[in-house]
Amino acid sequence: MEIPPIALNDGMMIPQLGFGVFQIPPPETEHAVLAALEAGYRHIDTAEMYGNEQGVGEAVRAAGLDRGEVYITSKLNNGYHRPDEARRAFAQTLELLGYGYVDLFLIHWPLPTLYDGDFVSTWRTLEEFRADGRARSIGVSNFQVAHLERLAAESDIVPAVNQIELNPYFRNHEVVEYGLEHGIATEAWAPIGQGRVLDDPILLELAGRYAKSVAQVVLRWQIQHGNIVFPKSVNPERIRENIAIFDFELEPGDMRKIDGLDRGEAGRNGPNPDTFDYVPS
Numbered sequence: 377m378e379i380p381p382i383a384l385n386d387g388m389m390i391p392q393l394g395f396g397v398f399q400i401p402p403p404e405t406e407h408a409v410l411a412a413l414e415a416g417y418r419h420i421d422t423a424e425m426y427g428n429e430q431g432v433g434e435a436v437r438a439a440g441l442d443r444g445e446v447y448i449t450s451k452l453n454n455g456y457h458r459p460d461e462a463r464r465a466f467a468q469t470l471e472l473l474g475y476g477y478v479d480l481f482l483i484h485w486p487l488p489t490l491y492d493g494d495f496v497s498t499w500r501t502l503e504e505f506r507a508d509g510r511a512r513s514i515g516v517s518n519f520q521v522a523h524l525e526r527l528a529a530e531s532d533i534v535p536a537v538n539q540i541e542l543n544p545y546f547r548n549h550e551v552v553e554y555g556l557e558h559g560i561a562t563e564a565w566a567p568i569g570q571g572r573v574l575d576d577p578i579l580l581e582l583a584g585r586y587a588k589s590v591a592q593v594v595l596r597w598q599i600q601h602g603n604i605v606f607p608k609s610v611n612p613e614r615i616r617e618n619i620a621i622f623d624f625e626l627e628p629g630d631m632r633k634i635d636g637l638d639r640g641e642a643g644r645n646g647p648n649p650d651t652f653d654y655v656p657s
């Protein structure tokens with residue numbers, strides 16, 4: 377299974393398809409990630425907030441893979457935006473993973489209504505992690521255009537990626553366009569809309585025509601748009617299904633059909649990053 381690599385703006389490469397572990401309970405994470413590694417995934421997306429970083433590291437070791445063979449992303453939890461707390465949290469991420477570095481470390485949410493709106497000093501702290509080599513790349517998640525513009529004005533490093541909600545019902549167009557113009561790769565979280573898009577009649581028709589599942593058609597649409605994706609599943613059959621998307625190609629007219637499902641802001645399912653202020657206790 378050849379998973380295409382994407383070149384990031386800092387010269388590093390990231391496999392375009394990976395495996396997400398949001399909502400996988402910590403005791404089940406090693407098992408699920410091991411199934412993904414056995415199916416051929418070599419990129420895992422976790423976060424401090426998911427509480428399952430340890431299971432990710434354990435799975436890589438249980439699979440007998442070298443650290444360099446698997447791309448690992450984690451994200452700073454919302455309670456740790458102050459520089460000293462971010463430094464402590466990042467050190468703990470590395471300890472839980474059991475490795476000396478992550479491939480990519482993200483600010484999980486901008487939280488513009490907290491910390492006096494100061495996500496810039498948080499970003500500057502991630503710049504330290506990149507400088508000392510413990511984060512090969514750094515990026516952001518759920519950043520809106522205004523947040524990205526502020527980073528551009530007040531910091532030195534352009535984020536390598538912005539991980540945002542993106543699926544056929546919510547193309548998140550403005551943020552994607554900003555990324556394209558400024559060399560920031562788009563990672564599409566919940567790439568199959570957490571299952572919400574799977575009974576769409578247009579997608580069902582396309583799936584029948586290509587003899588693929590709806591999830592495969594949607595993931596293929598994401599890949600052809602150049603997005604980086606990491607669908608989550610705890611089911612070994614679906615884990616294998618979600619990676620088997622490199623043996624067909626959607627025709628341009630069918631890509632446009634899926635593009636046409638966009639509902640704009642009404643299609644957003646997750647929280648709005650401009651107001652989201654959840655801090656886990």
Ligand SMILES: NC(=O)c1ccc[n+]([C@@H]2O[C@H](COP(=O)([O-])OP(=O)(O)OC[C@H]3O[C@@H](n4cnc5c(N)ncnc54)[C@H](OP(=O)(O)O)[C@@H]3O)[C@@H](O)[C@H]2O)c1
Binds near residue numbers: 395422517571607
């Ligand atoms: N940065 C952020 O704020 C943020 C937010 C959300 C997610 N994420 C990242 O994005 C990753 C993916 O997003 P997500 O987990 O929320 O949603 P998702 O990958 O779009 O969808 C996962 C859901 O779809 C089901 N599913 C998976 N493959 C399927 C298939 N082939 N056919 C039918 N159903 C299928 C899964 O159930 P089963 O497990 O039962 O198969 C699960 O309920 C996360 O794991 C996380 O790494 C990031």
